[in-house]
Amino acid sequence: MTNSVTVLGLGAMGTALARAFLAAGHPTTVWNRTPGRSPELDELGVRRATTVGDAVTSSRLVVVCLLDDDSVRTTLEPIASELAGRTLVNLTNGTPLQARRTADWAAQQGAEYLDGGIMAVPAMIGGPDGFVLYSGSPVAFERYEGDLAALARPQYVGGDAGLAALNDLALLSAMYGMFAGAVHALALTSTEKIPPTKFTNELLVPWLTAMLCSLPAMADELENGAEPGSAGSNLAMQAAGFGNLIDASTDQGVDPALLLPVRALLDRAVAEGHGDRDIAAAIPLLRKG
Numbered sequence: 001m002t003n004s005v006t007v008l009g010l011g012a013m014g015t016a017l018a019r020a021f022l023a024a025g026h027p028t029t030v031w032n033r034t035p036g037r038s039p040e041l042d043e044l045g046v047r048r049a050t051t052v053g054d055a056v057t058s059s060r061l062v063v064v065c066l067l068d069d070d071s072v073r074t075t076l077e078p079i080a081s082e083l084a085g086r087t088l089v090n091l092t093n094g095t096p097l098q099a100r101r102t103a104d105w106a107a108q109q110g111a112e113y114l115d116g117g118i119m120a121v122p123a124m125i126g127g128p129d130g131f132v133l134y135s136g137s138p139v140a141f142e143r144y145e146g147d148l149a150a151l152a153r154p155q156y157v158g159g160d161a162g163l164a165a166l167n168d169l170a171l172l173s174a175m176y177g178m179f180a181g182a183v184h185a186l187a188l189t190s191t192e193k194i195p196p197t198k199f200t201n202e203l204l205v206p207w208l209t210a211m212l213c214s215l216p217a218m219a220d221e222l223e224n225g226a227e228p229g230s231a232g233s234n235l236a237m238q239a240a241g242f243g244n245l246i247d248a249s250t251d252q253g254v255d256p257a258l259l260l261p262v263r264a265l266l267d268r269a270v271a272e273g274h275g276d277r278d279i280a281a282a283i284p285l286l287r288k289g
């Protein structure tokens, strides 16, 4: 059964969500703060609501995809009484704390709540490669999983509404770490006029791809412990070599700022007696308390 759905927000992502719902045959109502955005949706049969209240009361399933938590709050609070009996799916990027607060607020209005983390860019919505993390009401997820599959593969990560955001932000942290490393690498190679495409395609991508294979072992070491040096790359060796990354950057006229926190972490891990372990030993040091 294709349930009708409301999408609040027609930015780049909201537009992609509405398009995917329409393509999957869902009667789709949209609202956007600035009227008339994404006119291409009109020929796909979208219904445009002129008020948030009209949009929300058009469907039992209400998907919100706005800029940030503040915009969600200011948009939904004036129509809070219309939410009773509906399911609110908030795909706006936010923190676990914000998600839990919105979940409590939605429960007070009598609505089921799912928080979501979109692991895709707009062009991937409706395609096979992206996925969306959901947390919150298991009842709502079970009821609407089939409808939400129109957007991207739905993956439920738990009843605590904050867990989708936590997993989402953890994945984005890893992504930005990778981008930061790549940006630094390209700054370094550009000092010798090495063609960026050649370096990226022939060296950077194969190297990162090979290194990705070490992540499951790192997770296993974190979870189950490991013998010192069992991965063959102990931290003391890594900390000693890391100085070369900093020195070479400085020699080549590249700001080493992105690397300095990593060196500080490695040095601390060694100073605290983890020199014979692998980099997983640095993970607990990042946690306070």
Ligand code: NDP
Binding pocket: 009, 010, 011, 012, 013, 014, 015, 032, 033, 034, 037, 065, 066, 067, 068, 070, 071, 072, 074, 075, 091, 092, 093, 094, 118, 119, 120, 121, 122
């Ligand atoms: P856009 O900047 O393209 O669109 C922002 C949307 O939020 C617009 O609909 C805008 O309305 C609306 N908005 C902004 N402020 C307010 C407000 N105060 N009250 C009501 N509406 C407001 O962003 P995206 O669509 O790309 O992103 C939307 C969400 O999706 C974000 O949380 C983002 O982090 C997340 N996301 C985006 C991805 C991407 O690659 N684009 C990937 C994964 C997640 P108006 O048209 O009136 O300005």
